[in-house]
Amino acid sequence: MDIEPLGWGGLKRIAEQLAMPLYALAGVSADDEREAIQAGTKGVAGHKGY
Numbered sequence: 001m002d003i004e005p006l007g008w009g010g011l012k013r014i015a016e017q018l019a020m021p022l023y024a025l026a027g028v029s030a031d032d033e034r035e036a037i038q039a040g041t042k043g044v045a046g047h048k049g050y
Contacts, residue, residue: 008039015040 023045024036033044
């Protein structure tokens with residue numbers, strides 16, 4: 001199954017429509033936090049590895 005990523009633009013469109021906090025998850029890391037916040041999220045959700 002092929003799934004196309006939203007990209008920062010798609011994430012921004014979703015964030016603009018929500019009245020609740022949104023966090024980027026899956027396929028992102030702490031290095032992506034700046035872009036995630038610029039796209040309208042509160043940050044990047046995840047965990048520190050093993």
